[in-house]
Amino acid sequence: MTAGLNNYLVLSAVLFSIGLYGALSRKNAVVVLMCVEIMLNAANLSLVAFSRFVTPVALSGQTVAIFSITAAAAEVAVGLAVVIALYRQRGTVDVNDINLLKW
Amino acid sequence: MHIMSIPSALIWAVWLLPLGAFALISPLIRPFPGKAEPASFISIGAVGISFALSLWILASVLQAPDRQIILHGADWLSISGGPVFNFGLLIDPLSAVMLSVVTSVSLMVQVYSRAYMHSDPSYLRYFALISLFTAAMLGLIVSSNLLSTFAFWELVGLSSYLLIGFWFHRPSAVAAAKKAFLVTRIGDVGFLAALLVLYTKTGTLDITALNSPGVLSAISGGVLTWAALGLFLGAMGKSGQFPLHVWLPDAMEGPTPVSALIHAATMVAAGVFLVARMYPLFQAAPHALTVVAIVGAFSAVFAATMGLVMKDIKRVLAYSTISQLGLMMLGIATGGVWVGIFYLFNHAFFKSLLFLGAGSVNHATGTFDLREMGGLRKKIPWTFAFFVLAAVSLSGIWPLAGFFSKEGVLAAALDKQPVLFGFALLTTFLTAFYIFRVVFLVFFGDYRGSHGPHESSRIMLVPMGLLAVPAVASGWLNANGGFEHFLGDGATHGFWSGFIGALAHPLALFSLLAALLGVFSAYTLYIKRWISPDKVKWFLRSPYAIFTRKYGMDELYENIIARNALYRGVFQAADWTDRVVIGGASAGIASLTTGAGRVLRRFQTGQIQLYAVAAVLGMTAIVLIALVRG
């Protein structure tokens, strides 16, 4: 079976959904961040797949992927800094315990 | 004799001069609140020039083609694509006569006021307001468009409100001013409604156009009747006709010269003038004219009976005014414009003289209460002389002015409405009785007051003397039908011929008899005391009670209509609606909101993943719905 656009897209959707499930269900904030990274990677994968199969010469999808990687790098840096700061403050990185903003 | 026709600029000046006086004086009220002689000179000078100009106008109208001068003036309001409301002047014999009456009476009243008001701290305000009052009335008279008439009409109402409430530190004056304003406002609603009806039907409010047969025949009978009745309702409010008369006696709270002006020339004359001005319209609506006649005749008797028993000299005169205005209405409705206006013309002079006389009596004794007067004829002979002249004239005794105008009304009423003629004749008797009751109680017998009476100053006596001349003689203008010829359609319908010849007619003798009977009854009761007034009072105690309680009209308005129907009924219902329905609805919405908030805030758990789950599921649902719906 030839690996076409749809194969890549379905793989991307599967990876994204796994990441989504993890981001919604893990207690540890670092793992949540990891899952967010998986979701970003899944998105990048679909971008590159589109680039390959829809605009193989112009490579516009890959350009966007470069920016998305940049953004992901920035995100993870700030996110981890926040997690560290949070840990210093509260002694935990359990998202279930971080619930000050409520009624 | 040929007189140069008056330039149009000077016609404008007639009403603009008093307005200018008002504009000139009113900014000075605050910096110079007290006595300031120049202000009264400005005001009196303005109205004096207006008086001279209105005499010139009268002479010019006599010579003008069609006896009419129309000044187009300026376009005031224009409705896009529609007709234009013109602000112009219409001078015809009617307005020319009214101009002379208003300016002359206003002039005399203002001169008199210089002395009467000289110690009042609001001297300046008084003259500013009286100028405004005069200007508004003059504007009303000359206006050629019903819309601007209405504007001046309201301005007259406003300035009368300000003058009745002139001594606003007195609660009774405030109440009286409010009452006058509100009661006349009821009539004004009718006026406004009539304007709307007329405008919708004809597309114009120009008086000349509205009175033309072509326009009148274009309106169907019923609508025209309603429009005429609406106009008359306005006139009833201003002229104090039953049942909107209740404000007039209370208007006595104002300074006495103001009462003279209101009762003789300005405020109350406006109603009669409006009916006269729109007379062709009323003629085209005979039912409305019948209503005018009935209301007029009824008001005449109704008010006269209350005048019989009042203990305050000014209140007697106030009820007299209502009664006399009723006769004017009856005169217009049965005999045409000239009858009513001729009556108004004569009445203006003797009634203002009576009021100025009453003011002079008040000046002498410090009271208006008849029970604290008496025997004043020796103390204040000039006032006595003028007052008696005016009283005789009011009673309609030959050969004074009142006789001639009253004969006109009686003759017209006998001709058209024989039943109402009876009312008019009864009024003649009552009028003579109540005014001579006042004369006898004030000037004869023994002095019952404590104040040392003294004659008024010359500044007060001279205007009274000047007014006494027309009060005696103004009726002679129609001795040979001259006035009727001037105001009417040119023909003479009068039954008399000449000054002496008037007495030859049986009707004249009959009414003279009624008047003399009235005087004699008063003489019997109050001078000779052949019958004690108290005995009569006891004998007629139930009508006496009704009269003194003013037929319960004040109670009807205050207790039944205002307190029960309006306050307990309408206002409480509105209050209930506001509190329960509207307040309840808003309170319900508020508690629903807080309740919903109390429930919904439970979803704010602080669990960020819960929010994310909700967001994802929501987004999925939205996309799904978008896909399914195409």
Add this chain to the structure above:
Amino acid sequence: MGINIAFWVLAVLAATGALAVVSARSLFRTALGLVLCFLSIAGLFFTLSADFLGIVQVLIYVGAIAVLLIMAIMLTRDVEKGNLPSTLKIPALVSGLAFAGLSVWVMLNTSWQVSSEAPTTPTASTLGNLLFDQGGLVLGVEIAAMLLLAALIGAISAAREK
């Protein structure tokens, strides 16, 4: 043919790595699963003729981000607790499945305009031109640079000891 085989192998590896991240008990296995996932995706990039991006993926994700995450795991003392699920396991599963179903359904039901042209290789010079040439995305690059700088300063100020 070789690319096909490579795709399937890498796809299975990537999915396995991702599943390891969300289900492994130990946090270290989680981190290793992440690295596996990232590496497989880099390989998938190569199968898509995106050689430059494949290398970037290895350098940034595997070399920088994964290492950073592992360091974060070490810095916090929750390691011994392991990778526990939160209270929302079932709703999260439902959301994930719903999203997966919806996106797969949409992707398969859309007729993509697939081009049959031969892909550009190598991509580095073309991408360089796209980003930095006249009419390129220089502004975007500048903004990305600003973003990185801001993130750098932000991360330092958030994480430093007060």
